[in-house]
Amino acid sequence: MLKEKVKEQYERDGFAIIKNVISTGLAKEIQNHVTWLSKKYPNTRAEAFHHNMLIHDPFIHHILDQRTILDIVEEIIGPNIALFGAHYIAKKPFSGQPVGWHQDGSYWPLEPMEVVSVWLAGTQSTKENACMKIIPGTQNKRLLKPSEMIKLDTEEYVLDLAIHPDDIDEKSSLDIELAPGDISIHNPFIIHGSNANISNEWRIGLTLRYIPTTTFVNRDGWKCALLRGHKKEDVNNFYVNKPIFQGNEHMPFKQIP
Ligand SMILES: O=C(O)CCC(=O)C(=O)O
Numbered sequence: 001m002l003k004e005k006v007k008e009q010y011e012r013d014g015f016a017i018i019k020n021v022i023s024t025g026l027a028k029e030i031q032n033h034v035t036w037l038s039k040k041y042p043n044t045r046a047e048a049f050h051h052n053m054l055i056h057d058p059f060i061h062h063i064l065d066q067r068t069i070l071d072i073v074e075e076i077i078g079p080n081i082a083l084f085g086a087h088y089i090a091k092k093p094f095s096g097q098p099v100g101w102h103q104d105g106s107y108w109p110l111e112p113m114e115v116v117s118v119w120l121a122g123t124q125s126t127k128e129n130a131c132m133k134i135i136p137g138t139q140n141k142r143l144l145k146p147s148e149m150i151k152l153d154t155e156e157y158v159l160d161l162a163i164h165p166d167d168i169d170e171k172s173s174l175d176i177e178l179a180p181g182d183i184s185i186h187n188p189f190i191i192h193g194s195n196a197n198i199s200n201e202w203r204i205g206l207t208l209r210y211i212p213t214t215t216f217v218n219r220d221g222w223k224c225a226l227l228r229g230h231k232k233e234d235v236n237n238f239y240v241n242k243p244i245f246q247g248n249e250h251m252p253f254k255q256i257p
Contacts, residue, residue, distance in 0.1 A: 006185070007075045010116075014139020014190040019182045021068050022120070025256045027180035030122030033059050034090045034204050036251040046090035046204075047097050047158045054086040055223045056243045059253045063206065066257070069118060069183065070228050076116045076185065077212045080229030082237065084115070084217050085209035089158060089194075090122070091130055096197025098130070100152050100162025104209075105143045105188030107161075109218040113143070115211045117186050121178035122204035130197040132184065132205070133173040138191040163191060213237070 001009075001018050009016040037049050044053075054060045063069075064083055073081055085108075091097065105113050125131040149161040168191065176184045176192075186192060197203050211217070213232045217224060226239040243250070 003072060003075045006072055010076055010185060010187070013136065015134055015176070015184060015186040017176060017178065017182065017184045018072060019179070021072065021183045022063075022066055022181045023257060024181050025254075026063075026066075027122050029059070029253050029256065030063070030120070030206060031202070031204060032253070033251055034088060034122065034202075037088070045097070046088065046092055049088040049090065051086050051223070054088070055225065055240055058243045058245045058250050060086055061225070061242055062253065062255065063120070064208070064225060064227055069120070069208075072183070072185065073116060073118065073210045074228065077114060077210060080213040080232070081227045082211050082213050082231070082239065083208060083225045083227055084110070084211050084222065084237075085207070087207045088204065089207060090202065090204040091197035093200045093202060094198060096130060096203060097156065097158045098196040099132075099158045099194045101135075101165070101168050101191055101193040102149070102159060102162055103138075103141070103143055103189055103191055104186075106146055106149065108188065110211065111216045111218050113188055114215045115188050115209055117188070118208040118210065119176070119178075119184045119186070120206040120208065121180055121182050122206060123180055123202050125176070125178045125203050125205060127175045127177065129199040129201045129203040130195040131178065131203065132176045132192055132194050134176060134186065134190055134192040135169065135173050137172075139187050139189050141189055141191070143189060162193070
């Protein structure tokens, strides 16, 4: 899809799918990374490889440097781009956890709420192995506060809060099916979630949250990465240095585009 079309669709629908954004070789490295992280953090579920585990990781920065992803993000939020969140939601076969229905913005301390999410597929992500689902039209709804949501048990669900099922029209949901190397993008208002993975295949997604450098992350010491353009001097975000590869700490990877 042309970049201009992506912007048009995103602004109208609150989401878009873009095929073949990274190579299948690099998508395979994402699978290797999840395997490697699973060994490094044997007590952490693969749905919970969170920002703090990734922000100093050279392989993640290799992904963040991909021009093809940044060009799409630039269409949406402009030329001064930072990352404030990275999270693998990698669901293993047979017992991958579901994600309750939610709007991302309900969780985020962003001022203003200018942000775009990229969901990068490391494997096939289909209805069968519990791809992300969205509810079209909800991109225009107001953000629910956490106090308006129900609490979920994180032994069973990826996230600890969800919109009450009575407030969701499941029948109108749309499956965001992707092949390795495809991405979807979505806005912070659109309602989305996913089922448990009971298939015999992994479903690996890397979620990346991009802000313009005019957006302030109002959480003390939160680590962001400046990816393109300039930081804004009066917006007090903290930007990490690019990590340097260390053989005893990081996954070796090929510099494939
Ligand atoms: O990976 C999923 O199933 C859900 C993703 C999600 O909630 C998100 O990217 O905001």
